[in-house]
Amino acid sequence: MWRDLWLIRSVNRGGSGSINKLASIWADALISRDGHPRYEMISAAMKEQFKQEQAARSGENWNYNIGVSSPWAADYEIRIKGKTQESLTFAVEDGGLVIAEYYTVYEDRPGSADFNI
Structure with a gap:
């Protein structure tokens, strides 16, 4: 620490x-x-x-x-290229792990975000 x-x-x-x-x-x-x-x-x-x-x-x-x-x-693996960000939300479905939601903020569109479900 x-x-x-x-x-x-x-x-x-x-x-x-x-x-x-x-x-x-x-x-x-x-x-x-x-x-x-x-x-x-x-x-x-x-x-x-x-x-x-x-x-x-x-x-x-x-x-x-x-x-x-x-x-x-x-x-983990970290790859940095520009400032576009993406977050993933995981959930369990039918006994397996799935991506339930992702959120993207694009570098070339400040202040905008795409919420994808």
């Missing part, structure tokens, strides 16, 4: 590969289920949202544990 916090502070001072490093820390946090590194890199508004989500999940004495019991992330 302390290595991640040091990297976050180092990345925040700028330099090449910053997005890649932060994305790696973000993904590593999910694999370890430790939300501390993520909390350190998010905005003040996101910190409030994180606290609310954790309290809703764990109660008043919430912790930084993130992720769910199953499925558990075991590996």
